[in-house]
Amino acid sequence: MILTEGKTKHIECLEQMLPIRDALDVISGKWKMLILTSIMHGNRRFKEIETSIPKINPKVLSKELKDMEEHQLIKRVVHDEYPVLIEYIATDYSRTLKSVMMELHAWGVNHRKKILGQ
Amino acid sequence: MILTEGKTKHIECLEQMLPIRDALDVISGKWKMLILTSIMHGNRRFKEIETSIPKINPKVLSKELKDMEEHQLIKRVVHDEYPVLIEYIATDYSRTLKSVMMELHAWGVNHRKKILGQ
DNA sequence: CATACCGCTTACGTTAAGGTAACTGCTTAC
DNA sequence: GTAAGCAGTTACCTTAACGTAAGCGGTATG
Structure with a gap:
């Protein structure tokens, strides 16, 4: 079912991104x-x-x-x-x-x- | 010899820092x-x-x-x-x-x- | 008692990152 | 032929990061 697959991928992708952003919030900058x-x-x-x-x-x-x-x-x-x-x-x-x-x-x-x- | 030790530590520390900065230059930001x-x-x-x-x-x-x-x-x-x-x-x-x-x-x-x- | 070191702070910029809203040229869909 | 999607661009603005220069209260040093 394409709809479900798309949504799953989307959520998976977000779950990858959000912690990366959390980490970068703490460590980024010069x-x-x-x-x-x-x-x-x-x-x-x-x-x-x-x-x-x-x-x-x-x-x-x-x-x-x-x-x-x-x-x-x-x-x-x-x-x-x-x-x-x-x-x-x-x-x-x-x-x-x-x-x-x-x-x-x-x-x-x-x-x-x-x-x-x- | 304290002078040498201090200098070595200093250089070691720089060698650790500079590549980290290079990496952050590429990946940092939101x-x-x-x-x-x-x-x-x-x-x-x-x-x-x-x-x-x-x-x-x-x-x-x-x-x-x-x-x-x-x-x-x-x-x-x-x-x-x-x-x-x-x-x-x-x-x-x-x-x-x-x-x-x-x-x-x-x-x-x-x-x-x-x-x-x- | 002047000079200097320590751990900062203050005032005043500049630069760059990021955001908003609207719009453009092109294509296809109704 | 109007509307909507794609792949952006433009002009304008705000915020935050970063930098410069000077100074301040304390201590110790000659």
Whole structure:
């Protein structure tokens, strides 16, 4: 029955698309995955993260860090000491993004090779 | 030697970040991965793709299709027949994105579960 | 006590992404 | 011959992302 088949395909397709959009809502933009990479590499302090990412500026970094905290990808930790120390750390939840990041990285490496090879 | 270690870490971190940015340059935005999903599900014609993606409009679809053709993710095929028929088809190259899309999808499903569960 | 570092914020742009509505040229259907 | 479908385009507008430059309150350093 063609009508049913069409509808099924349509719904299947939507079920594929919507979670992809949900994921992209969280990770897309120029900076978030770079910031997460930086933090996962051991950079914890604002200045450390800032200098580890080429061309980022403090305003953008500040805003992205807030977004990422809302999405529970990082946690802002204030150490109440003499020179007040602030650290950003990756949450366990953010580690669920690791395979996404690895796939992005692998594809990016290949893509760059393809672009340069032309 | 601390200086060397710091520099190595820094470079390692950059080598992780730059390909991720390259990949995101190609796939990010609200629509590209949805369009690719639609095409991979068998939608080939402009109207088919348009109606398969909620809330997209023809202007945006047209622009994204052009971008994606430039990036060699799809091919626009004109069938020179009586009612001129135009089809968009996924390239072999676009299929290299499949694992990225699967990871995004899986993460998105999980993320939605987490958001709703709160 | 000037200078500089840290973790930002503020004010003020610019650019790009995305949206709305209407319309075009072509074809076929009633 | 009017209406409707296809594959878009055009003009116009809003929103959000991103960028620049400067500064601020605190601490520590010479």
